[in-house]
Amino acid sequence: xxxxVAADIVIELRxxxxxxxxxxxxxxxxxxxxxxxxxxxxxxxxxxVGLLEQDGTLVRHVxxxxxxxxxxxxxxxxxxxxxxxxxxxDMMEIRKLLxxxxxxxxxxxxxxSELNSVRxxxxxxxxxxxxxxxxxxxxxxxxxxxxxxxxxFLKEIHNLMRILRNQSPWFEMKKRxxxxxxxxTYCGEHQAILDALMQRDPxxxxxxxxxxLQTVERNLLGR
Amino acid sequence: xxxxVAADIVIELRxxxxxxxxxxxxxxxxxxxxxxxxxxxxxxxxxxVGLLEQDGTLVRHVxxxxxxxxxxxxxxxxxxxxxxxxxxxDMMEIRKLLxxxxxxxxxxxxxxSELNSVRxxxxxxxxxxxxxxxxxxxxxxxxxxxxxxxxxFLKEIHNLMRILRNQSPWFEMKKRxxxxxxxxTYCGEHQAILDALMQRDPxxxxxxxxxxLQTVERNLLGR
DNA sequence: CCTCCTTGAGCCATTATTGAACCAATTTGG
DNA sequence: CCAAATTGGTTCAATAATGGCTCAAGGAGG
Numbered sequence: 050x051x052x053x054v055a056a057d058i059v060i061e062l063r064x065x066x067x068x069x070x071x072x073x074x075x076x077x078x079x080x081x082x083x084x085x086x087x088x089x090x091x092x093x094x095x096x097x098v099g100l101l102e103q104d105g106t107l108v109r110h111v112x113x114x115x116x117x118x119x120x121x122x123x124x125x126x127x128x129x130x131x132x133x134x135x136x137x138x139d140m141m142e143i144r145k146l147l148x149x150x151x152x153x154x155x156x157x158x159x160x161x162s163e164l165n166s167v168r169x170x171x172x173x174x175x176x177x178x179x180x181x182x183x184x185x186x187x188x189x190x191x192x193x194x195x196x197x198x199x200x201x202f203l204k205e206i207h208n209l210m211r212i213l214r215n216q217s218p219w220f221e222m223k224k225r226x227x228x229x230x231x232x233x234t235y236c237g238e239h240q241a242i243l244d245a246l247m248q249r250d251p252x253x254x255x256x257x258x259x260x261x262l263q264t265v266e267r268n269l270l271g272r
Numbered sequence: 273x274x275x276x277v278a279a280d281i282v283i284e285l286r287x288x289x290x291x292x293x294x295x296x297x298x299x300x301x302x303x304x305x306x307x308x309x310x311x312x313x314x315x316x317x318x319x320x321v322g323l324l325e326q327d328g329t330l331v332r333h334v335x336x337x338x339x340x341x342x343x344x345x346x347x348x349x350x351x352x353x354x355x356x357x358x359x360x361x362d363m364m365e366i367r368k369l370l371x372x373x374x375x376x377x378x379x380x381x382x383x384x385s386e387l388n389s390v391r392x393x394x395x396x397x398x399x400x401x402x403x404x405x406x407x408x409x410x411x412x413x414x415x416x417x418x419x420x421x422x423x424x425f426l427k428e429i430h431n432l433m434r435i436l437r438n439q440s441p442w443f444e445m446k447k448r449x450x451x452x453x454x455x456x457t458y459c460g461e462h463q464a465i466l467d468a469l470m471q472r473d474p475x476x477x478x479x480x481x482x483x484x485l486q487t488v489e490r491n492l493l494g495r
Numbered sequence: 496c497c498t499c500c501t502t503g504a505g506c507c508a509t510t511a512t513t514g515a516a517c518c519a520a521t522t523t524g525g
Numbered sequence: 526c527c528a529a530a531t532t533g534g535t536t537c538a539a540t541a542a543t544g545g546c547t548c549a550a551g552g553a554g555g
């Protein structure tokens with residue numbers, strides 16, 4: 050028997066909620082019934098339901114039951130939830146808008162030590178023959194470019210995209226799209242970006258980043 | 273058995289992590305299970321997991337388990353929380369990146385009825401002399417442009433920005449920057465955007481939106 | 496020979512789950 | 526209107542799972 054049953058129940062409940070299982074009257078079965086159904090103690094179900102209540106998915110009333118919260122489509126939570134369904138094509142389009150701009154900002158705004166940390170990520174990535182390690186430092190390279198763009202909002206948007214890309218539907222796609230040859234290509238393109246940053250040339254940095262993202266897009270979407 | 277068993281396990285774990293094996297709930301098996309599976313002592317697994325924890329790939333909690341750092345659901349909340357502190361200057365910079373692109377997309381992708389709904393928002397805004405009413409339809413105009421860009425992710429990013437801009441520090445700023453003269457200016461600029469959309473001219477739409485945002489920026493930041 | 500890593504074992508501190516009981520608010524049915 | 530049933534809220538002790546830590550013995554490589 051695995052542990053952390055509550056977390057698994059949260060996932061299962063989320064699945065059922067989004068599948069519309071209880072959308073009719075918006076009422077969820079009593080905790081005691083759910084406990085029976087999942088074969089766990091009521092306390093465990095209570096913990097799971099509590100988490101869903103905390104993040105605003107459910108509302109509980111003593112003596113009445115537990116209900117789906119009426120979703121405010123303009124709440125931050127709802128917006129982020131909808132973002133989780135973002136398609137790779139849509140996201141690549143936004144990356145092509147934001148990352149070249151971030152590179153351009155970085156060329157003018159970055160401190161020398163920040164640029165060194167970008168170079169460090171680049172070199173570590175190039176030295177990695179192991180795919181997951183390369184992937185990690187590749188992501189780190191892009192992240193550090195955003196970090197020295199000196200626009201905190203831009204940086205956080207990139208964080209958001211990074212989290213979204215770490216959700217399960219993306220894994221298969223990344224796995225399919227990587228190869229040794231492409232790793233070498235990426236290293237060369239990163240080098241061009243880094244060179245432009247070092248030379249403090251915003252336009253060259255923007256251009257180099259755009260070229261790189263077009264390569265990534267081709268590999269990812271097979272265009 | 274050669275030495276450096278722990279390093280090999282690090283590589284194997286990285287592989288599995290990047291293949292998405294534990295992406296669903298972000299939890300990796302207990303150290304004791306991994307030790308059994310790899311046929312090594314628990315101490316060795318601990319060393320490997322320790323390395324991955326050190327470089328930020330994993331997070332460990334006594335009594336709970338070991339988790340992928342990137343799928344930590346709190347990290348999404350943390351990102352959004354940090355976004356709430358976004359400065360007007362940073363956001364204007366991003367708006368100037370995204371909204372002209374959205375207008376350009378809209379010029380090519382929008383359906384006729386979508387364009388009509390943009391025009392409707394525009395006309396209602398122009399007819400409003402009351403500041404909160406104008407404000408509402410002004411925001412609605414921009415939102416509808418994003419809505420017909422046919423990029424859901426872009427649309428949600430704009431929703432996010434809209435919510436952030438509706439928080440208190442922004443309210444004062446908007447109130448200060450508003451005047452009858454500016455309202456008329458905005459109406460004219462919106463008209464130019466709408467005309468470009470109606471003529472299905474992406475470049476003109478991008479340009480008109482950029483000009484408008486530069487006006488907004490000047491008024492908002494006093495530059 | 497010395498150093499570092501692995502092994503296997505044991506114990507600790509923290510956390511999660513269980514099962515139970517009782518309370519408080521609400522609904523249901525007579 | 527009242528009583529019973531239903532439902533979430535709270536607490537508690539016992540058990541199990543999990544990472545944190547230490548130690549002694551064995552082994553591989555310099």
